[in-house]
Structure formats: structure tokens, C-alpha cells
């Protein structure tokens with residue numbers, strides 16, 4: 321080895337670590353690069369694990385994106401699997417490693433050390449979480465254990481604890497395998513990163529697919545009886561029987577190595593890094609699920625365990641080690657989840673997270689368009705929410721749920737957020753269109769237009785959560801048959817086609833809040849009334865958004881009006 325070549329050691333060889341090692345080679349042909357992983361594999365597709373359990377990806381080896389041999393032959397990178405890094409000696413610039421197969425302990429010197437140890441599944445100190453049949457899912461061996469348990473025990477009933485992204489992906493895959501699935505979730509909604517009225521569609525969908533949901537109930541204990549059946553008890557006294565329990569309670573950054581070495585740990589429990597992914601020690605970088613980074617929107621420190629940021633951070637750390645200028649922009653939590661044919665996605669801040677961060681100058685828009693032109697067969701409804709700051713219109717976040725076309729809308733908005741875009745950019749965005757893919761006015765354009773109309777004062781918005789308290793005159797502009805099916809208690813019905821000749825029935829001394837099914841006809845009403853001198857607002861998202869705010873479990877049939885009615 322060249323005496324001057326740089327020694328780059330990487331702890332953890334999956335998303336962040338493998339990316340960093342491979343890019344380091346592309347940037348420095350002379351470096352000596354060694355990757356350590358305590359597991360039996362490197363560079364495996366952890367995101368594919370739920371689908372391996374569900375048999376959608378039947379072969380385990382399909383999950384192996386790269387092998388140690390590939391790293392050796394293609395990149396001249398040495399990979400040492402089943403080697404756990406147990407300590408960092410910062411003074412000597414050495415790590416201590418335990419070879420797990422032999423127990424041998426040895427030391428290695430580094431010029432640059434990269435920590436990419438990921439995050440561990442949370443296991444609260446509750447009784448029974450270590451019983452046979454209770455699993456978490458992080459690695460290929462975990463997925464093997466779950467698959468073996470299902471087939472060897474002929475498992476039929478599963479309880480999934482936690483309705484986050486991984487929990488719901490596992491629900492989908494257990495259902496796919498024909499298992500009977502119950503879900504316990506402490507929050508009173510599924511997918512806690514989303515706002516509750518958007519997540520509501522997902523909860524209703526799961527229920528119609530036969531999944532039993534227990535929202536607002538926490539796990540209290542797991543016991544087992546003589547027959548080996550697991551009994552899952554909740555804090556509300558419910559007892560569920562199961563052949564298998566999957567814990568999807570979130571993850572916590574793996575910080576032990578960093579902590580023991582005296583590296584700075586942030587207030588959210590992740591390794592603190594600068595925007596070049598460098599830790600408080602100039603020779604040590606950290607990336608991926610183990611680190612704490614800035615939220616792009618709220619500017620607060622956060623831990624967001626996602627593969628995209630881990631990969632990008634791996635590249636940035638490699639650039640920084642090679643002496644290049646590279647800066648991580650921060651995370652915005654762009655995430656997507658497939659749930660039995662439904663897709664839910666989010667980017668940027670939710671309303672909850674804005675409130676938590678103390679942001680008060682924001683507005684929101686709800687929209688329920690078809691995923692493509694209504695005249696082309698097969699349009700599926702999208703349920704969307706856009707959050708933007710006032711008065712400048714900067715986009716803060718978006719969420720969407722639907723059967724088709726969700727990911728592309730959220731991805732477009734994700735890019736707009738990253739570039740500091742405003743609702744006016746969404747109005748003007750030129751997106752691809754043919755009738756089977758979208759609309760000439762794409763839902764993304766529509767979100768921008770509704771938001772921009774509000775900012776310009778052309779169609780001010782009212783919020784459904786204020787409707788019970790308002791002094792305003794609540795005007796329902798739907799057809800009488802729709803009104804008869806269900807309406808807001810205080811509402812007066814004047815259908816849009818009759819509005820021009822019935823203006824004298826409307827008050828001039830009070831504000832008017834107009835609504836229809838989804839907000840389109842009430843927008844027309846708002847424009848009409850405003851030009852006739854009334855003070856008027858449009859209740860965003862229409863009656864459909866009103867219904868989405870009711871407690872989970874309430875019937876939703878009344879929210880589906882005629883397909884061509886706005």
C-alpha cells in the first residue's frame with residue numbers, strides 16, 4: 321500500500337455506508353477503504369424486507385444489492401462482514417473491532433472514519449416483548465425468522481403494534497399472505513407523520529380491507545399461554561390473540577460508539593454533524609439514520625430515518641473526505657407508503673409539525689381532484705393538502721392519499737420546497753399531460769391556484785375547524801339532493817345555479833362561508849358573491865374535508881357526491 325494513501329474506514333455497510341465507500345473510491349483511486357458490518361450482509365435492500373416477508377419478493381438473494389465480492393472486484397473496497405466496531409480511540413485515530421465468528425479483537429488505524437450504523441427498532445420496557453413469536457424487522461435474518469415462524473407455526477393471526485410506515489407496509493404484506501391482521505396504534509390516527517384528516521382516508525381503507533384497527537390504544541404487555549398463543553394486552557384492557565406480533569414502534573439512532581467516544585450528540589438523540597456531515601471530531605463523519613440534521617422547512621434539528629437522505633449524506637461525506645465542497649441541504653421527510661392498493665405520501669412540514677415548531681403564519685388548502693382527466697375512464701380521487709406560509713406563499717409541506725398518481729404529485733412539490741418555491745410556482749408549473757396521466761390543469765397546478773387565489777384575496781379561505789364557532793352565514797351551494805344526504809348543521813342551501821337570482825336571501829352585514837362537495841362550485845360562488853359586494857370565504861376542501869375531520873369509524877358514504885360535481 322502506498323505510504324501516502326488515505327485510510328478510510330466505514331462502520332456500517334448498508335444504505336449510507338456502502339454509498340460513502342463506493343463514492344470515496346470514485347473520488348480517490350489511491351485510498352485504502354475498509355467497510356465493517358456486524359451483520360452477515362452489506363448493501364442489502366432493507367426497504368424490500370416487508371415485501372420479502374409478504375412473498376412479493378420470494379428470493380432472499382434478490383435483496384442483496386451488492387456483495388463483498390462485488391465491492392472487492394469492482395471498487396477495490398474491502399468489506400468485513402460479521403465484524404463489529406466496538407470502540408473508537410480518537411487520540412490514536414484507531415477503532416477497536418471484534419470479529420464475531422472468532423471473538424478476536426483487533427485495532428485499525430484511520431485517517432477518516434465514517435459512522436453509518438443506522439438506527440435500532442424501539443423496544444419499550446414492557447413485559448413480554450422478548451417472547452418467541454414477537455418480532456422487529458431491520459435485517460435479512462429478521463425477515464428470515466418471521467417467514468420461518470409463519471410457515472412452521474402455520475400462523476393465521478398477526479398483531480402489528482404501531483401504524484407508521486413500516487408497520488403499515490407489514491400489514492399489507494401479512495394480508496397478502498392471507499393472514500388476519502389487527503393493528504394497535506397509540507396515536508388516534510394511522511401514519512403519525514401525516515395530519516389526522518388526511519390519514520383518516522388510510523384508516524377507512526384499511527378497515528374496508530378487513531384489517532382491524534385499534535387507534536388510541538397502546539401496547540401494555542404480551543403474554544403467552546400453554547398452547548403458545550400470544551395474548552396482546554393494550555392499555556385500554558383489550559386482549560388480542562395472535563400467532564405472531566410485529567413491533568413497528570419506530571427506531572432510535574445507534575449512537576453508542578459515538579457517545580462512548582465523546583462525540584457530540586444532539587437534543588433529538590442523533591449524532592450531531594455539520595452540513596458536510598462532519599461530527600464534532602474533524603476526522604470523523606456520520607451519516608444516515610444515526611445522525612441528527614436540520615429540517616429544511618422548520619430549521620429545527622430532527623432525526624428522519626429514510627433511505628434517500630442516508631444515500632445523499634453518504635455521497636456528501638465522501639466528497640468532504642476527498643476535500644471537495646459539498647453541503648447537505650437538510651431533510652424534508654419526503655416519504656411514501658403503499659397500503660393494499662392505496663398510496664399515502666408526504667413532503668415537508670405537516671400542520672402538526674408547524675404548530676409544534678411555533679409557526680403561526682401559514683394557511684392550508686384541501687383538494688380532492690381526479691388523478692387524471694375526468695373524461696378519460698378510470699380517474700381515481702386524490703385527497704391532497706398543501707401548507708404554505710403567509711403572506712409570501714412559500715410552500716411548507718404537502719400530503720396526499722389516493723390509489724393512483726400520488727407519488728408524482730408529492731415529488732413535484734418536494735422539489736419545489738427544496739428550491740424555496742411558492743404557490744405561484746405551482747400555479748405556473750409546466751407538467752406533462754395526456755388524459756390518461758393527468759389534467760391540463762394538474763392537481764399540482766390547482767393546489768397552487770387555490771392557494772394563490774387566497775393570497776391575492778380573490779377567493780379567501782375559511783377553515784373547517786372554525787365552522788362551529790363562526791358568526792358567519794354558512795352557505796351550501798350544492799344541489800338539494802346532495803344537501804338532503806348530509807350537510808353542516810348551520811348551513812343554508814342555495815344551489816349555485818340559483819345563486820344569481822337569490823342574492824337578496826344572503827346577508828350583507830355578515831361574512832358568508834360557502835361550501836360545496838370539494839370546493840370547486842363554492843369557488844365559483846365566492847367569485848360571484850365577491851363581485852356583488854358580499855364578504856365571502858370558501859371553506860377549503862368542501863363537505864368532503866368536513867367529513868374527514870369526524871372521529872374515525874363514523875360512516876363516510878355521504879361524502880361521495882356525483883363524480884362530475886365539484
Ligand code: FAD
Pocket residue numbers: 331332333334335336337356357358359366367368369370403404405406436437438439457458459486574577607608609610625626627628630
Ligand atoms: P442501515 O441501512 O440500517 O445500515 C446500518 C448498518 O450498520 C447495519 O447493517 C448494521 O448492522 C451496521 N452496524 C451498526 N453498528 C455497527 C457496528 N458497531 N459495527 C459494525 N456494523 C454496525 N426508507 C425509505 O426511504 N423508504 C422505504 O421504503 C423504507 N423502508 C424500510 C423498510 C424497513 C423494514 C426498514 C428497516 C427500513 C426502511 N427504510 C425505508 C429506512 C431505510 O432503510 C434507512 O433509512 C436506511 O437504511 C438508513 O441507512 P443507514 O446507512 O443509516 O443504516
